[in-house]
Amino acid sequence: MKKVSSRENLVGRELCRFTYLVERGKIRELVLAIGDDNPLYTDPEYARARGYRDIIAPPTFGTCIDLWGGMDFTTLCSKLQLNPVKVLHGEQEYRYFKEICPGDRIEAVCRLSRIIDKGKMYLFILETEYFNQEGELVLSSRHTIIERK
Amino acid sequence: MKQMETPVFYEDFELNQSLPPLTKPPVDRVQLVRYAGASGDFNPLHYVDEVGQKAGTGGVIAHGMLIMGFAGQAVTRWVPNRYLRRLAVRFTGMTRPGDKITVTGRVVEKRIENGCGLVVGEVIATDEKGEVKLKGSFEAALPLKSTPL
16 A cells, blocks of 8 residues: 555646657557558558548557557556556557657657556546657547456 | 538438448457557457466457457448548457358438538447457538528
């Protein structure tokens, strides 16, 4: 329980800030793993014919930005003082403001917004905002981590 | 693919309308390894059985975000990417290799806001036994066939 009080100090704080360069190959890898054959993710001609600058990132690409550009799972656990084997991904929300394309340089800022004690578990709410090279907000994320007690 | 070519309007959706289900091939271990590499989530719980046994899941389980990827694939078949504003899910069940996931959806709210047609839908991923893996919602801001005066 004293563990919680030291973790409480992190609430409202910026956990990490990082830059991630969007790669065409990473988008391709992700949609191949999902098995999503939408050509908007792989065919630049197709995407341009539909008014995009280039291929676009799929709705769950934020996870690649986070894990390849920001904190990996181990770093996240040590930063939040989480026991890795007790951790589950509880909820995930994305809000979409603008398309993300290869070559975009994304700056992400991640904050711990709340820790909720649910009795049998703690919920950690992480909020991340993603800006492109023009300084435009392109994506935001609300990630709920469950730590079973 | 074809769905991207035909324009989609707010008027094309009806309240309580069921959206075409998307059934994915059974999740397999190669897919979990691919997803680990693509997303950068290298938690061994997703590809080493012994870790799963220790964690009490009885073996490897799929990344929640892979199943959210399936949900994203379904949602962007219902609504073109450019109109998607929000996708949020809660992970409710574990997916194991061999599970065959179907994503279903339904329109739960429609309203016109600032000259845009807002459509809110629910999205649910279940396996062939009907066990719910994730449940969530999406929001899309669609153009209107008739521009309001």
